[in-house]
Amino acid sequence: MKPVSFVRQVLAVCLYPELLKDNQLPLDVRQRAQRLLQACDGDSVGEDWKKVVVKLLAGVEGEIQTGVLTPTPGPHTLPKLLDECGVTMVPYQLMEDQGWALDLDDLHRALMVARGHCNPRAIYISNPGNPTGHVQDRKSIEEVIQFAAAERLLLLVDEVYQESVHGQGREFISYKKVLFEMGKEYSETVEMVSFHSVSSASFGECGLRAGYMEVVNMDPEVMHYVETLLCTNICAPVTGQLALDLMANPPKPGDSSYDTYTQELVLIRTTLSQNARRAQEFLNDLPGMSCQSAMGGIYLYPRLHLPSEIIEQAKKSEVEPDVLYCQRLLEGEGVLVGAGCQYGEKTGKHHLRLCTLVPPDTLDEVLARLGSFHLRLMSGTTSA
Amino acid sequence: MSQQAVNGVQSRGKVLTLDNMNPNVKQVYYAVRGPIVQRAVQIEKELKEGVKKPFTEVIKANIGDAHAMGQKPITFLRQVLALCSYPELLEDTKFPEDAKKRARRILDACGGHSIGAYSASQGIECIRQDVARYIEKRDGGISSDPDNIFLSTGASDAIVTILKLLVCGEGRDRTGVMISIPQYPLYSAALADLGAVQINYYLDEDKCWGLDVTELKRSLNAARQHCNPRVLCIINPGNPTGQVQSRQCIEDVIRFAKEEHLFLMADEVYQDNVYAEGCEFHSFKKVLFEMGPEYSNTVEMASFHSTSKCYMGECGFRGGYMEIINMDPEVKAQLIKLVSVRLCPPVPGQALLDLVVNPPQPDEPSYATFMKERTAVLAALAEKAKITEQIFNTVPGITCNPVQGAMYTFPRITLPQKAIDKAKAEDQAPDMLYCMRLLEEEGICLVPGSGFGQREGTFHFRMTILPPTEKLKIVLQKISAFHLRFTQEFS
Numbered sequence: 013m014k015p016v017s018f019v020r021q022v023l024a025v026c027l028y029p030e031l032l033k034d035n036q037l038p039l040d041v042r043q044r045a046q047r048l049l050q051a052c053d054g055d056s057v058g059e060d061w062k063k064v065v066v067k068l069l070a071g072v073e074g075e076i077q078t079g080v081l082t083p084t085p086g087p088h089t090l091p092k093l094l095d096e097c098g099v100t101m102v103p104y105q106l107m108e109d110q111g112w113a114l115d116l117d118d119l120h121r122a123l124m125v126a127r128g129h130c131n132p133r134a135i136y137i138s139n140p141g142n143p144t145g146h147v148q149d150r151k152s153i154e155e156v157i158q159f160a161a162a163e164r165l166l167l168l169v170d171e172v173y174q175e176s177v178h179g180q181g182r183e184f185i186s187y188k189k190v191l192f193e194m195g196k197e198y199s200e201t202v203e204m205v206s207f208h209s210v211s212s213a214s215f216g217e218c219g220l221r222a223g224y225m226e227v228v229n230m231d232p233e234v235m236h237y238v239e240t241l242l243c244t245n246i247c248a249p250v251t252g253q254l255a256l257d258l259m260a261n262p263p264k265p266g267d268s269s270y271d272t273y274t275q276e277l278v279l280i281r282t283t284l285s286q287n288a289r290r291a292q293e294f295l296n297d298l299p300g301m302s303c304q305s306a307m308g309g310i311y312l313y314p315r316l317h318l319p320s321e322i323i324e325q326a327k328k329s330e331v332e333p334d335v336l337y338c339q340r341l342l343e344g345e346g347v348l349v350g351a352g353c354q355y356g357e358k359t360g361k362h363h364l365r366l367c368t369l370v371p372p373d374t375l376d377e378v379l380a381r382l383g384s385f386h387l388r389l390m391s392g393t394t395s396a
Numbered sequence: 397m398s399q400q401a402v403n404g405v406q407s408r409g410k411v412l413t414l415d416n417m418n419p420n421v422k423q424v425y426y427a428v429r430g431p432i433v434q435r436a437v438q439i440e441k442e443l444k445e446g447v448k449k450p451f452t453e454v455i456k457a458n459i460g461d462a463h464a465m466g467q468k469p470i471t472f473l474r475q476v477l478a479l480c481s482y483p484e485l486l487e488d489t490k491f492p493e494d495a496k497k498r499a500r501r502i503l504d505a506c507g508g509h510s511i512g513a514y515s516a517s518q519g520i521e522c523i524r525q526d527v528a529r530y531i532e533k534r535d536g537g538i539s540s541d542p543d544n545i546f547l548s549t550g551a552s553d554a555i556v557t558i559l560k561l562l563v564c565g566e567g568r569d570r571t572g573v574m575i576s577i578p579q580y581p582l583y584s585a586a587l588a589d590l591g592a593v594q595i596n597y598y599l600d601e602d603k604c605w606g607l608d609v610t611e612l613k614r615s616l617n618a619a620r621q622h623c624n625p626r627v628l629c630i631i632n633p634g635n636p637t638g639q640v641q642s643r644q645c646i647e648d649v650i651r652f653a654k655e656e657h658l659f660l661m662a663d664e665v666y667q668d669n670v671y672a673e674g675c676e677f678h679s680f681k682k683v684l685f686e687m688g689p690e691y692s693n694t695v696e697m698a699s700f701h702s703t704s705k706c707y708m709g710e711c712g713f714r715g716g717y718m719e720i721i722n723m724d725p726e727v728k729a730q731l732i733k734l735v736s737v738r739l740c741p742p743v744p745g746q747a748l749l750d751l752v753v754n755p756p757q758p759d760e761p762s763y764a765t766f767m768k769e770r771t772a773v774l775a776a777l778a779e780k781a782k783i784t785e786q787i788f789n790t791v792p793g794i795t796c797n798p799v800q801g802a803m804y805t806f807p808r809i810t811l812p813q814k815a816i817d818k819a820k821a822e823d824q825a826p827d828m829l830y831c832m833r834l835l836e837e838e839g840i841c842l843v844p845g846s847g848f849g850q851r852e853g854t855f856h857f858r859m860t861i862l863p864p865t866e867k868l869k870i871v872l873q874k875i876s877a878f879h880l881r882f883t884q885e886f887s
Binding site: 015020021024028031034036069093133165166211217218233234 | 410411412413414416417418420421422424425426474475477478479481482485488490506508510511512513514515549560585589712713714733734736737738739740741742743744745
């Protein structure tokens with residue numbers, strides 16, 4: 013996918029201010045760069061925001077470990093990150109047949125079980141969900157907030173895909189907004205940290221490594237340590253911070269770049285939305301595969317209903333069946349997708365994670381190859 | 397129902413408080429951005445709001461942030477980065493061919509030809525290859541394997557990653573890490589965070605902050621009583637002390653590490669910042685290999701470098717790398733896994749690093765300007781290092797070792813007993829009291845020596861030599877005058 017012109021133009025000027033004199037660059041680009049260059053002494057947020065907050069929650073070694081409730085399926089880097097911080101992962105299962113919605117009962121179950129072996133202190137939410145693409149409705153968000161309040165859990169809310177919502181009739185509502193609309197009893201007490209990033213927004217600037225977190229109701233004495241920990245990272249890369257500012261502060265109607273910027277963003281969003289729909293229909297139609305619609309995010313997470321021979325072969329090779337599937341897909345068709353077990357699935361169900369934020373031609377190619385591979389596998393014509 | 401509700405206890409108060417947060421984090425301090433800087437930022441806000449002060453600006457001589465203090469970026473570096481950010485500029489005739497060539501090469505190595513794409517977790521391969529070649533050239537041909545190069549988010553990231561691998565054990569078996577005193581507080585902060593045991597070895601102030609193996613031995617033997625020492629960290633050129641270790645010293649340290657079975661961490665981010673006559677940077681890798689296979693095949697080591705210092709000063713880009721030597725292959729596999737968790741180092745920083753290790757060559761159009769700018773930056777720093785030493789040494793009560801390298805001076809200050817007593821009564825380090833007063837009276841922000849560690853009963857401050865020469869002279873004069881006033885007031 014192409015980077016957004018406005019962002020890259022501003023970045024280029026910030027990097028090489030000689031370009032401030034370049035009349036071929038739009039005026040608003042040059043003005044914005046000028047402002048940003050003047051401001052380049054600002055406050056910073058470390059890129060390791062998740063680690064910073066999780067670290068604070070970690071307990072004393074040797075004593076009972078802190079637990080964090082985490083979604084299954086969920087972001088694949090989360091288990092390693094929690095492990096690195098010495099914190100126990102407490103998985104809660106999302107409901108596949110309800111579009112991967114949160115199951116309040118399962119949250120309670122997970123918490124109950126967890127209390128036997130660790131000290132659960134936080135709950136991690138991914139909304140829109142990674143890899144599921146589920147976008148929570150207001151009621152679900154309220155339930156989670158009430159749950160967190162009642163059970164005294166810190167809310168860690170990963171909202172990095174908030175700008176990629178494409179489902180019909182579904183809208184992204186931030187946890188913070190819902191929290192504050194629930195009245196003082198909640199908005200003044202529930203402790204929460206929400207996260208966003210330039211990697212996952214329509215910008216897709218993963219390589220710049222920047223994001224932000226907003227901290228709500230945290231004990232001010234603890235906040236001091238958030239700042240201390242962030243200090244030792246010195247700062248988030250400045251190029252990333254600049255991109256973040258542009259994301260938060262895009263061109264307005266009347267600005268020279270507004271039209272191009274809006275067009276580019278609309279194109280990205282429509283591509284994503286059309287891709288998601290097209291891919292979901294195609295995959296869901298394949299025998300031995302079922303795929304929930306994604307309401308948001310940049311992935312699809314179809315379920316594989318694998319024949320028993322494949323499961324056996326996987327057992328023999330000592331890999332998970334979905335890993336075997338992905339290996340063969342890679343070898344046979346040169347297509348790389350994620351295997352569901354990476355995202356926490358331990359229930360004997362198998363999935364794939366497919367990225368839908370790609371040019372339409374690429375998606376067509378991917379679907380063609382994947383479809384062809386899958387059909388061969390299901391009819392038993394793929395070699396062992 | 398929650399436990400508290402079941403027990404009938406009313407739960408008020410926060411889930412996350414000082415009492416129940418990670419206790420290790422409470423031991424983390426980073427003096428370079430500690431309370432004195434917070435006050436400095438507050439004062440700057442007050443100045444903006446029109447509050448009257450004895451000065452019109454705060455001079456932040458606390459942190460090695462070259463550009464913030466007016467050092468100009470190197471043109472070539474910024475041209476290539478601009479081209480990488482907005483490749484349409486490749487059509488622009490204003491940019492020289494050698495810059496375009498490098499931009500194209502970097503973009504070709506990026507996913508989708510964009511620096512916005514995630515890179516491989518270990519760093520873009522062709523950049524690691526360039527880093528390896530740079531190291532070979534620097535070290536007189538000693539070979540460097542790109543697979544042993546890990547690009548990182550500044551050197552700090554790589555340093556913490558390696559420390560993470562090294563720390564294990566409980567109680568008396570807990571990993572101990574040797575670090576020089578004075579030290580750069582990233583180390584003490586990381587060790588506190590990881591719950592490792594910090595083992596201090598003292599540099600010799602009277603011998604220009606030299607390192608003595610007998611002191612290493614003393615420190616190690618004492619530490620063996622209560623922990624399991626496994627790592628030796630050395631910063632060369634030194635921070636905050638600026639000393640450039642002699643070749644003999646480096647050999648001694650390597651020998652010591654081998655005898656005592658220690659993992660060596662060589663922080664060499666200031667390797668281009670060497671000013672004093674007779675001083676030369678010798679990389680630990682080079683010396684190790686020149687000591688023969690008995691050492692080069694066995695001593696386990698990691699060396700660190702960064703784009704934040706030297707002549708580039710590009711701190712904001714968070715570019716850096718480490719080279720690992722003789723690491724157990726199974727541990728290396730774990731390292732590769734570990735770095736994958738944070739996906740990848742910032743790609744602009746990687747691109748910048750590539751230019752640092754792959755600068756314009758004599759036959760290229762940008763060479764002349766590049767060399768001129770580079771030389772100017774380093775020459776200015778050398779001059780400022782000298783001026784600083786000279787001026788401080790004229791002040792009774794301030795003793796300043798030659799600033800052989802790096803970007804800082806760490807002079808010793810004699811404080812009157814009354815000042816020491818006052819500080820103690822206020823539960824403050826005496827050099828912190830001194831620095832706070834300097835900030836309030838002159839708007840100059842330094843870091844007290846207590847933030848870096850120092851011998852008991854001695855006091856220091858760390859000042860950067862980064863402000864432009866004329867401003868630096870004024871700063872030196874103001875500090876000198878302040879010191880005399882302070883001494884008077886508390887006598």
